[in-house]
Amino acid sequence: MELLLDTVNLEQIEKLVASMPIAGVTSNPSIIKQEGKIDFFNHMKKIREIIGFEKTLHVQVVATNYEGILADAKAIKEKIDPEVYIKIPINDEGLHAIKTLKAEGYNITGTAMYTKIQGLLAISAGADFIAPYFNRMENQNIDSFDVLAAMSQEIERTQAKTKILAASFKNIRQVTEAFEAGAQAATVGTDIVKTAFAMPSINQAVVDFNADWASIYGDVTIAEM
Numbered sequence: 137m138e139l140l141l142d143t144v145n146l147e148q149i150e151k152l153v154a155s156m157p158i159a160g161v162t163s164n165p166s167i168i169k170q171e172g173k174i175d176f177f178n179h180m181k182k183i184r185e186i187i188g189f190e191k192t193l194h195v196q197v198v199a200t201n202y203e204g205i206l207a208d209a210k211a212i213k214e215k216i217d218p219e220v221y222i223k224i225p226i227n228d229e230g231l232h233a234i235k236t237l238k239a240e241g242y243n244i245t246g247t248a249m250y251t252k253i254q255g256l257l258a259i260s261a262g263a264d265f266i267a268p269y270f271n272r273m274e275n276q277n278i279d280s281f282d283v284l285a286a287m288s289q290e291i292e293r294t295q296a297k298t299k300i301l302a303a304s305f306k307n308i309r310q311v312t313e314a315f316e317a318g319a320q321a322a323t324v325g326t327d328i329v330k331t332a333f334a335m336p337s338i339n340q341a342v343v344d345f346n347a348d349w350a351s352i353y354g355d356v357t358i359a360e361m
């Protein structure tokens with residue numbers, strides 16, 4: 137499985153990339169807004185410096201029409217780096233742009249995915265990743281697990297190269313469900329990452345082990361023995 141960070145906070149990225157098996161970083165305008173009016177291209181380049189080229193960086197277009205999306209994609213690729221994944225909403229204009237940009241060798245992540253048909257079309261257009269919005273689908277009473285499982289089946293059936301990069305999570309259960317449904321990757325906010333080990337029993341187990349050790353050896357650690 138691939139775990140990506142859905143943030144552009146440099147400090148958090150640096151910290152979590154060092155301590156967790158992180159496969160990349162994703163962003164969108166709402167995520168950028170959380171950092172204020174950052175120097176967009178320089179900030180994205182700093183993220184690349186932190187994560188290196190073995191991890192993926194996904195940056196979203198803002199234009200909503202075909203020509204504008206192509207222009208945004210070109211600028212992102214030229215001003216950040218050629219390896220960046222261009223995030224494009226899967227709608228009529230976006231899909232048109234995905235077809236064109238894939239033919240020109242761009243890395244593409246189809247995003248804003250709420251329905252099976254969006255995913256099927258993006259897979260067919262050759263998107264490298266599709267990003268179904270797990271929590272947002274649940275909020276609309278759509279069975280997220282079923283949508284992801286259908287995408288997984290389609291990728292398997294057609295032997296497509298597309299990977300499912302599940303997004304939009306409000307808790308860890310949704311993340312593990314996304315992987316169980318067949319997602320290869322999931323992008324999560326730093327708040328969700330932090331809850332991965334938040335179960336009180338985990339810490340209590342460590343406290344109990346330490347107490348038993350101390351009852352035998354006092355405060356002498358294994359390294360000091």
Ligand SMILES: O=C[C@H](O)COP(=O)(O)O
Nearest residue numbers: 142163164272303304305
């Ligand atoms: O890029 C898409 C985001 O992961 C959506 O997440 P959100 O539903 O928390 O805004």
